[in-house]
């Protein structure tokens with residue numbers, strides 16, 4: 359009995375030594391039905407921008423690396439008119455980060471940012487995505503914001519991204535960019551609503567975290583079936 363136990367233990371040890379891949383978590387391999395979505399990595403949200411996200415620049419090298427393993431990549435740009443409904447400066451007596459009620463619900467008021475055609479609204483020059491196939495612009499209706507790359511803030515007006523991805527046969531989206539608790543979260547949750555599997559690659563995002571909004575966003579995303587993963591779940595180094 360004792361000898362048999364020892365033999366079994368030895369066999370198990372031998373298996374572990376010969377087949378380490380059996381004991382390591384397997385990597386996610388993006389395929390032709392997977393798309394990387396790069397949300398709002400624009401000058402306005404990076405260091406020195408009009409609405410800089412803390413640590414925002416740190417997502418750039420991670421996204422550049424991720425882009426090498428995706429054959430489908432779509433980029434989004436926040437693209438506001440001057441005097442946009444989401445700007446505090448549009449309302450007398452309002453300051454950035456306060457809120458107001460608009461026809462579609464509560465709107466956080468932001469500093470003026472990502473105004474169409476300005477350098478502030480340009481995609482970061484450090485982002486190297488030569489294989490990206492689509493740039494989708496959002497938030498261009500003066501009276502309505504659009505955190506999500508799929509639907510504007512009324513939860514009705516489509517940007518066209520879902521149709522594009524479906525026509526291309528995409529089933530799973532991997533969302534990266536800025537900011538985790540606003541445009542990334544809304545994009546990932548609306549991806550689920552549109553019928554896609556959705557993952558947020560956490561270390562390829564940074565949050566604004568306004569009054570606990572980052573933890574709240576993760577909770578909402580999890581409830582909607584968005585998976586929280588890290589770039590190391592995909593990349594081998």
Ligand SMILES: [Zn+2]
Pocket residue numbers: 436437438444468471472497
């Ligand atoms: Zn905006």
